[in-house]
Amino acid sequence: MQNTLVRESERDNVLERERELIAEILAGNHERYYELIARIERRVYYTAYAILRTEADAEEVSQEAILKAFRGLHSFRGNAQFASWLLTIVANEARMRLRRRREVSLELLKSPESEEEYTPVELAEWREVAVEALAQKELAARLEEALAALPEIYREVLVLRDIDELNIAETAAALEISVPAVKTRLLRARLMVRDYFVARSWAGPARFRKAQR
């Protein structure tokens, strides 16, 4: 979102180092694959978790995706970051598993896309202090709750674009939807997650608990 120039040169460096590392792995130095995934594994797991919502499934899917990426490494083209490629694989695996899970439990229907425009909650100001006052753990929990409250089609687009930092086209490809559909969902997802977070964070823990009953 910011510092586009700095990020571009950083990105070139990352791509260069990645290409070297991948060439070595493909040449038979397999152990170096650990290095390739070390920086990404948290994001891999988190992406699976954000879609699947259970730790056990998220771990299994993460492992499968990381293995799949290793087996298919020769087909990886270095025009994107390895992270984007791997995260797309994870998102796919997670969504496939979710579909299979749904075939078993029919009560879970796919969240429909709303045609109506979303109207965000009006705020007088962004109370930075309120966020700073939250302990890191509490903040993480509130963010997680806000994300979990999003309907699935909005959560997955938000995770891929804003957490995994795939670009719009990569996000569209990963979700097998059009670029305009990504943009429409993204707008709604971003406004909704902000509202959910604000509702959970600023009402104060006591009032929030009361509202939940």
Next chain:
Amino acid sequence: MITLSCEEIRREISNYLDDDMSPRMRRLLEAHLEQCRKCAVLLDSTHNVLILLADERRFQLPAGFSLRMRQRLAEEFAKTKAH
């Protein structure tokens, strides 16, 4: 000069964050933001929540995750070498 309504700004917030708009639209939007506190807060707060969401410190791996992953990969490497 043409001005944008708050509603139009709301529709463009996401594109603005992605830097995905024409220079003309950007100028119009920024002119509105300078005048309208409500929309400026909407943009700021949305942006801030997204920054918080993307913070890696939030993502905790289950205990032993990396170890189990390495074990599975080691098995895979052994298989690949055997072929």
